[in-house]
Amino acid sequence: MVKPMNIALGALVVLGIFYMISQRSQKSHSIVGNAIYSGDSDSVFRVVLTEGEKEIELIRSDSTWKISTADTLIIKDKQIDKLFNKILTVEQEMLISSKSEKWEKFGVDDSLGRHIQVFNEENQELLHYIFGNSGSDFQHNYVREVNSSDIYRTNNNIFFLLNTDATYWGKIPPKPTIESTEN
Secondary structure, three states, X not given: OHHHHHHHHHHHHHHHHHHHHHHHHHHHOOOOOEEOOOOOHHHOOEEEEEEOOEEEEEEEEOOEEEXXXXXXXXXXXXXXXXXXXXXXXXXXXXXXXXXHHHHHHHOXXXXXXXXXEEEOOOOOEEEEEEEEOOOOOOOOOEEEXXXXXXXXXXXXXXXXXXXXXXXXXXXXXXXXXXXXXOO
């Protein structure tokens, strides 16, 4: 009875060693990314999104956001939340290439990609990235900083959030209700 117990204990020790080796190996393969914007959201006063000839400009005045070309639309708070919680926090996960001749393949050249520019209160550019959505990987995008040739894969797909349509960011205000006055 001691011999089967020793065999079982030995097998358990071997499995434990394999488990620890596996865990250590998996940690070495984890990807650490850097968010495209690490600044304070209160520093952002203007955001410009561009895709080809289409452009939209979002401007903050105090705590209120507006679309510069659509005065009649009310900004959707949910979309502004997505701007700060998804778009500006997306991470550059993995370097794909440092060759500028690969820009078109990954959709991050000036004409194919979607641009995002963020400015502070003094109208100084805080960031300018180009996002591409090329290929069959629908969980990730490719991104390149404008003054860099490095192409990175992102940790999330945010390409669809970089929308240049005014109705994506704003909505028509509700019509005021007319209250009848009875005497």
